[in-house]
Amino acid sequence: GQNIDQPTEMTATEGAIVQINCTYQTSGFNGLFWYQQHAGEAPTFLSYNVLDGLEEKGRFSSFLSRSKGYSYLLLKELQMKDSASYLCAVRDPRGRGATNKLIFGTGTLLAVQP
Amino acid sequence: GAGVSQSPRYKVAKRGQDVALRCDPISGHVSLFWYQQALGQGPEFLTYFQNEAQLDKSGLPSDRFFAERPEGSVSTLKIQRTQQEDSAVYLCASSPERTQPQHFGDGTRLSIL
Numbered sequence: 067g068q069n070i071d072q073p074t075e076m077t078a079t080e081g082a083i084v085q086i087n088c089t090y091q092t093s094g095f096n097g098l099f100w101y102q103q104h105a106g107e108a109p110t111f112l113s114y115n116v117l118d119g120l121e122e123k124g125r126f127s128s129f130l131s132r133s134k135g136y137s138y139l140l141l142k143e144l145q146m147k148d149s150a151s152y153l154c155a156v157r158d159p160r161g162r163g164a165t166n167k168l169i170f171g172t173g174t175l176l177a178v179q180p
Numbered sequence: 181g182a183g184v185s186q187s188p189r190y191k192v193a194k195r196g197q198d199v200a201l202r203c204d205p206i207s208g209h210v211s212l213f214w215y216q217q218a219l220g221q222g223p224e225f226l227t228y229f230q231n232e233a234q235l236d237k238s239g240l241p242s243d244r245f246f247a248e249r250p251e252g253s254v255s256t257l258k259i260q261r262t263q264q265e266d267s268a269v270y271l272c273a274s275s276p277e278r279t280q281p282q283h284f285g286d287g288t289r290l291s292i293l
Contacts, residue, residue, distance in 0.1 A: 070222075099281065108184070108271070108284040109223070153222050165236040166278040167213065170222030 068092050070171035072154050077177045078144055086139045086174045088154035096159035096166060100128050100139045103151045103173065112152075113139070141176075149178045182206075184285035186272050192291045193262050201257045201288045205274030212255050213282060214247055215271040223271050229255060230278065262292045 069091045078084040090098070097116040101109035115121055115130035115137060127140040141148055155168040185204040193199050205212050210231055215223035216239075225239040231252040240247070244262075249255040259266055269289050273282035 096279075101284075106286070108286045111281045111283065114281060155222070165225075165228045167225040167228060167236065167239070168215075168223070168282065169225070172220070172222050
């Protein structure tokens with residue numbers, strides 16, 4: 067089966083650091099993605115991990131442990147504009163044509179407070 | 181274009197009507213995906229095109245849903261005899277090829293009355 071879990075909501079303070087966790091149990095795995103989605107807008111690609119370890123990209127970092135089925139997104143120096151939903155997605159290489167479709171979690175709604 | 185463009189942004193239809201949703205991917209992107217996003221949920225896969233070939237339609241919820249990409253660029257998702265449970269945001273995403281990160285459009289918010 068396919069199961070991706072992430073917290074529904076989180077609150078953090080401007081300037082602080084927040085870690086959003088994601089655990090997954092999927093039949094296939096070909097990488098894990100994090101997307102940011104503001105209300106009414108398109109999901110925007112943030113990061114991609116296919117090997118274990120930490121990927122850093124400016125204020126955003128993402129970590130993956132394939133053996134534990136676990137990832138986290140770390141946001142540093144939080145800004146008000148970071149208030150959004152953060153979607154964890156596993157790429158599934160199976161299926162006719164090796165689709166590599168994304169299987170998403172329900173998203174974590176992050177509220178950044180002054 | 182600069183990004184994935186979808187139209188219309190909003191669509192209201194009466195139950196039983198047919199609707200057509202358009203996606204204009206980033207120029208040159210071979211792979212095109214359609215997803216359905218219910219309120220408060222993550223997107224769910226509907227179908228995948230590589231150029232004009234529909235290689236995976238395993239996520240289409242019923243035979244009322246039909247998608248095409250006849251010339252390998254613009255794609256249309258058609259829903260026949262719409263029902264209230266079809267109300268959702270329909271997202272289109274494209275990528276240079278299937279293993280590259282997908283770039284999403286703003287979606288079409290469909291409301292069935």
